[in-house]
Amino acid sequence: VGMNPNGGYDMARRKVIQYDPFVDTVDEAGGHGTHVAGTVAGHRSVDGKTESDGTEDGVARAARIAFVDCGKYCGEGCGSLSIPPTDHLMSTGRAGGARLHSASWGSSFVRSGAPYRYDTQARNMDSWIFSNWDTLFIVAAGNDGRSGMRSVGSPAIAKNGLTVGAGYTSETAYDENFVVDFSSEGPSPDGRILPHAVGPGVSIVSSQAIPSTVGECEPEAPDALITMSGTSMATPAVSGGAALVRQYFQDGYYPTGARNTSSAASIDISGTLVKAVILNSGQQMTAKIRFGQVDSEFYDHIQGFGRVSLADTLRIKDHNDIVARVVDKVTVNDQDSVIYKVTVNDTMCTGKELRATLVWADPPGASGCVSCAVNDLDLTLTNDMDTSGQTYYPNGESSKDYINNAERIIVPASAMVDGHVWTARVRAANLDRSSQQFSLIMSGCFLFDGYEGDIGFAAPPGAAPPGLRVGSALAAAALSAAYLLLF
Numbered sequence: 001v002g003m004n005p006n007g008g009y010d011m012a013r014r015k016v017i018q019y020d021p022f023v024d025t026v027d028e029a030g031g032h033g034t035h036v037a038g039t040v041a042g043h044r045s046v047d048g049k050t051e052s053d054g055t056e057d058g059v060a061r062a063a064r065i066a067f068v069d070c071g072k073y074c075g076e077g078c079g080s081l082s083i084p085p086t087d088h089l090m091s092t093g094r095a096g097g098a099r100l101h102s103a104s105w106g107s108s109f110v111r112s113g114a115p116y117r118y119d120t121q122a123r124n125m126d127s128w129i130f131s132n133w134d135t136l137f138i139v140a141a142g143n144d145g146r147s148g149m150r151s152v153g154s155p156a157i158a159k160n161g162l163t164v165g166a167g168y169t170s171e172t173a174y175d176e177n178f179v180v181d182f183s184s185e186g187p188s189p190d191g192r193i194l195p196h197a198v199g200p201g202v203s204i205v206s207s208q209a210i211p212s213t214v215g216e217c218e219p220e221a222p223d224a225l226i227t228m229s230g231t232s233m234a235t236p237a238v239s240g241g242a243a244l245v246r247q248y249f250q251d252g253y254y255p256t257g258a259r260n261t262s263s264a265a266s267i268d269i270s271g272t273l274v275k276a277v278i279l280n281s282g283q284q285m286t287a288k289i290r291f292g293q294v295d296s297e298f299y300d301h302i303q304g305f306g307r308v309s310l311a312d313t314l315r316i317k318d319h320n321d322i323v324a325r326v327v328d329k330v331t332v333n334d335q336d337s338v339i340y341k342v343t344v345n346d347t348m349c350t351g352k353e354l355r356a357t358l359v360w361a362d363p364p365g366a367s368g369c370v371s372c373a374v375n376d377l378d379l380t381l382t383n384d385m386d387t388s389g390q391t392y393y394p395n396g397e398s399s400k401d402y403i404n405n406a407e408r409i410i411v412p413a414s415a416m417v418d419g420h421v422w423t424a425r426v427r428a429a430n431l432d433r434s435s436q437q438f439s440l441i442m443s444g445c446f447l448f449d450g451y452e453g454d455i456g457f458a459a460p461p462g463a464a465p466p467g468l469r470v471g472s473a474l475a476a477a478a479l480s481a482a483y484l485l486l487f
Contacts, residue, residue: 005069009096014049015041017096018066023082025069031209033071035228036104038207040236040243041065046217054218056205056225059240060247066093070105081105086124090135099246099271102239103139104232106153110144117189118365118372122158126364129160129271133361133437136271137161138239140231141195142184146290149301151184152194159372159405160361162242162275163194166201166234167285167307176200179288179302183231186301190365190372192404193395195304196275197282199241201234203227238278238308245269245277248314255324255449257315272359273328273439279406280357280441281313282306298410299396305408313355313443321349323447327440327454332377334431339423340454341384342446346418354411354444356381356424358394360436362405371403376430377438379407384421400429416445 005019019025027033043061044054068089072080083089083105090101109116129137139161142153156163165183168174180202186194208226210216218224248254252265282305288294296302314324325342332338344354358379365372378400381392393399394407401407411422428436 009066011096013064014045014051015043016065016067018093020066020068020092022084022088023069023072026211027209029209029211030226032104032228032232033067033069034209035204035206035226036102036232036236037065037067039204039233040102040240042207044217048214056218058206059237060243063240063243064096066096066098068092083121086121086128090125090128090132090137094135099135100239100242100274101135101137102236103137103155104230104235106140106142106156108142108144108153110142110147110151116150118157118367118369119154120367122155123364123367125155125158126160126362129158130361130363133160133272134268134270136242136274138235138242139163140235141165141186143182143230143232145179145183145185145288146181149185150187150189152186152188153184156184157188157194159188159192159365162238162278163196163304164231164235164238165195165198165303166229166231167198168202168289169200169204172202174289176307177284177286179285179296180229181288181290182229183234183288183302186304188372190370190403192372193299193304193406194301196406197238197278197305198285198303198307199234199238201231201237202229204229204233204237206233241308241310242274242278245274245310245314249326253314253316254326255315256317257319258317267328269326269328270439272361272437273326273441275406276357276359276439276441277310277313277326278308279305279359279408280355280443281309281311282408283309283312297396305406313441321445322352322443323348323445324441324443325446325448325454326442327438329437329439330454331435331437332426332428333435334428334433337425337427339425340440340442341421341423342442342444342448344416344418344420344422344445345447346445348447349445351413352416352443352445353413354381354416354422354442354446355408356440356442357406357408358426358438358440359406360438363432373403373405374432375405375428375436376402377405377407377436378425378427378429379409379440380425380427381409381411382423382425383415384423385417386420422446 005025041063042058144151252260363374
């Protein structure tokens, strides 16, 4: 790409705006880092400047990358991993606008024999994200799934990241509703739902590294592409989706699904909202292929919140008719509640579930903690017209969730009645400080065109919803990446 690998920024670059040579400046032939970078943001350019269409594209082909090199290549079959301190790692790309960090690496408890515990690496990541929750850390679960449960690596066991498992695609032996056998399984050491989500990770075609060669583009160069499998491959696919979520809000597609080019329509969303949108989109998967077929369901140790499908949660004009309402950067005080109401409307769409997903960046737990949750928020959904008083709870439970800082409720479409009002309540049940900020998305068939209190602050419970207000955005110019050798 012609980038000077000195760790500095060059915002004029088409694709790689920063290369931090923490270990070295090379990738091996057919290298892991080049492949995953192509998946997240690849787009053909023979000279590194002028773009043209090829046979394959990355998920977010117009995104740019800030890259920290953490893998040392010392010949075929020889390599080592050297991870920078967390602040160094996560600061890569930040000054260039990067707010997504895609990490196809990690430490394996299974292969190292180390105790399966919330370790210092996970704690440090949670601490950094708690202080910088505008950023989302997206990380590979690991490839130790053949060992069964409790095989997720670190820092994928952290609370505040988005941990990705690997599934098949419609072009492989099984379809996209099956998890591949090697995909590491949860739960976390303290029982949290892991992996969070599943992306395509089998037979993924992407860029091939050919060191010391330029212009090696498909379809002219037969070696331009290579096929790989792993949670390393699933992670950049989900990261590319996360970049598209950010673009959706920055480019004014929210809430109508049609682009609004006014600067007033641009919203700079937090990493916790990106995570909430992705988890809200999750679709039920069928099973894991391991010594036959192992059945799986939502919130289990195999699929978590399910297969990512953004078209099932964000409205796109002329493509779908689902309605979404988001709440971001809102504060709730300890022991207080914030409520959000939507009214079912059959003229918008019909036959869809009502979903609500809550995410917050939790303070770090203590290394080795048995119960690692610190701040406890509770999400519930109720039908204001239901005289039975039924309350819907998150994550498939019949009561509150004490341990996860990502909570999702799905109310079946059969319970949706035109004109009925549904209330989402976020309650700060037990905080270690005076308040906690959170993000929330609701999706379904309801009438909504934006409320002022949803972005940046919340109206008190019972207040009439004011008019539309969306904040100005600081555009993300890059994606940061730590694409290494292990997963």
